[in-house]
Amino acid sequence: MNQSNTQLAQDTELENQTAQLIIDTLNLELEIIDIDPEDYLFGEGLSLDSIDALELAMAITQTFGFQLRSDDSKNREIFRSLRTLAQHIANNKTI
Amino acid sequence: MSAHPVFKYKSLDSPVVFFKGRWITLKELLITVDYLSKKVPDHQYILNLYDERYYFLIGFLLGLKKKTISLFPSTITSHVLEQLKDKYKALLVLSDPEQALNDFQIFDLKKQLSDYYFSSKNQVSDKALLSILPEIELNQHVVTIFTSGSTGQPKPYVKQWNDLIISSRHLTDTLFTDFIHHSNNNKTLHMLLATVPAQHMYGLEASIMVALQNGFLIHSNKPFFPQDITQCLEEMSLFAEKNQQLLATAVITTPLHLKACINTEVSLPNVEQFISATAPLQEELAQRCEQQYSAHVMEIFGCTEVGSIATRRTIANNQWTVLNDISLEVLNQNDVQINTLRSIKKFLFNDIIELIDDRHFILKGRKEDMINIAGKRTSLAYLNHHLQSYEALSDACFYQNSYFEDSQIENKTNDLSENRLIAFVVLKQTNKFNKQQINKKIRTHLQHSIESIFLPKKIFVVESLPRNATGKLPQSELKKLLRQQDKE
Structure with missing residues (x-):
């Protein structure tokens, strides 16, 4: 497996792990396969709301060992989709 | 003055x-x-x-x-x-x-x-x-x-x-x-x-x-x-x-x-x-x-x-x-x-x-018709009005587990979503959508008029709602209905 393939496999694994975290934390009646990685998490798509965001933030801190922040304009981008959230976790996780 | x-x-x-x-x-x-x-x-x-x-x-x-x-x-x-x-x-x-x-x-x-x-x-x-x-x-x-x-x-x-x-x-x-x-x-x-x-x-x-x-x-x-x-x-x-x-x-x-x-x-x-x-x-x-x-x-x-x-x-x-x-x-x-x-x-x-x-x-506790989630209040009547107006449904209602109902409230401190809303819906016979499609369609319909915090966390498709002789939906019956759904 070349390097980019390894990277891809890691990304997918983290995406799946993040999807499972969302499903477990928010008690959603979904399977990982039901969440399109590009689908919106808020608004259309999964239609999560601000309470969900706080719950997710707690779960992410407990699972991946870093704190989410909303001070920069990137926040909307981070929570846009499963893929962007997983990417943010990949860049920041300490556990 | x-x-x-x-x-x-x-x-x-x-x-x-x-x-x-x-x-x-x-x-x-x-x-x-x-x-x-x-x-x-x-x-x-x-x-x-x-x-x-x-x-x-x-x-x-x-x-x-x-x-x-x-x-x-x-x-x-x-x-x-x-x-x-x-x-x-x-x-x-x-x-x-x-x-x-x-x-x-x-x-x-x-x-x-x-x-x-x-x-x-x-x-x-x-x-x-x-x-x-x-x-x-x-x-x-x-x-x-x-x-x-x-x-x-x-x-x-x-x-x-x-x-x-x-x-x-x-x-x-x-x-x-x-x-x-x-x-x-x-x-x-x-x-x-x-x-x-x-x-x-x-x-x-x-x-x-x-x-x-x-x-x-x-x-x-x-x-x-x-x-x-x-x-x-x-x-x-x-x-x-x-x-x-x-x-x-x-x-x-x-x-x-x-x-x-x-x-x-x-x-x-x-x-x-x-x-x-x-x-x-x-x-x-x-x-x-x-x-x-x-x-x-x-x-x-x-x-x-x-x-x-x-x-x-x-x-x-x-x-x-x-x-x-x-x-x-x-x-x-x-x-x-x-x-x-x-x-x-x-x-x-x-x-x-x-x-x-x-x-x-x-x-x-709260009066039966009042809904309060994260400080935002609305009434069940308001929510039901918008849910029931969706054309693919013949009957529907929201339901909220009360904060006060259970004596184990104190044990729930790790769960923010304890009192989120769910919905029961009865589909019209003409409905052609599957469960997931109807779920999505109902949400899209509600998003126009209801704030996301009040959108149902789960939508249960049921045969009928437990309405009593006067057409009302007793909370106790809805609670039973929820337990039934959870078991299935």
Whole structure:
């Protein structure tokens, strides 16, 4: 497996792990396969709301060992989709 | 009728807002408001959508100065915007330009202030400065605030200047006396940091009016994640240190945010007290906050219609004490009336309470039709009205597990979503969609008129609803139905 393939496999694994975290934390009646990685998490798509965001933030801190922040304009981008959230976790996780 | 001042700061050089790493003095704020008041188009109503308290405050003060009315809708959905546009013709929206607001006249404060430069050398006499926002007549109509109503039509409530003055005065007496006197010297900066919007009664009273009426510094940010709160406090602590001042902060927040802070173990420096409202705070959580942050945790009980009604220190008392302008009166077994000096005069409790005496009560639960999630209230009737209007359904209803129903409430502190809504739907026979499609379609339909927080977390497709002989849906039957679904 070349390097980019390894990277891809890691990304997918983290995406799946993040999807499972969302499903477990928010008690959603979904399977990982039901969440399109590009689908919106808020608004259309999964239609999560601000309470969900706080719950997710707690779960992410407990699972991946870093704190989410909303001070920069990137926040909307981070929570846009499963893929962007997983990417943010990949860049920041300490556990 | 007499009048009452807007500000109670020590001097014109006192800081009012901490915004983007610096503070805005009363003098700068007044000159800014004066500058904008000459540029703002004529209007009768303001819809002030700013999250940042600096801009919110400017908008609010512009309203006071121009004697125009700030509208506080209970939610901002496209449905609500349409209703406001129809009803309030001379409406000016204070906001960043957004596509959803294309039909409105927008006054963009950030853009207006982008080429504005305030010089502290500005030679304006104190007298001229003070005349920019002189005392406001007590009967001036300042805010119209809306509840969602039960029929799909929002219900407006008028707030006069006096209403806000009364509630902030009594909130100060009961919640901020220690805060003010603690390390009260010229070196202490008393700051309010709020995680809640300024555009509802709790936020307006506790984070804006209390600050203006006591000379507290307002932090402009509305932090959301626990780490955001930490960052605001750390930044402010550094700033105070540089200015050789001590910092004392009151954090105006909700049980949700307190829970998130405790569970993620963030550090929150220089907090003297937390104030929580919008939903009942569990005693265990309050206890943990008091210990971890060496700060008092106080609660406010209130509603849109009246404003702040009662307070308590959560760990010390399960009884609430009403504010000094309020007394309670039993009308019959279930109804308790709130009598107040505010312009609403009297109001029936939305919640079920046990009355101790005319100033004390214990909260027992909510009335069946009321829904309260994270401080936002609506009625089941309103939600059901919108759900049932979806064409693919022959019958449908929302259901909420009550906070108060189970005796194990205390054990649920790690779960924020304990009282989220679910929906039961009965499909028309002509329905061609599968379960997942119908789920998505119902959500899309509801998003137009219902705020996302009230969207059903789960939608159960059932054969029929357990309506009784009069067509009503007893809560006990819905609870049974839910248990059945959970088993399947």
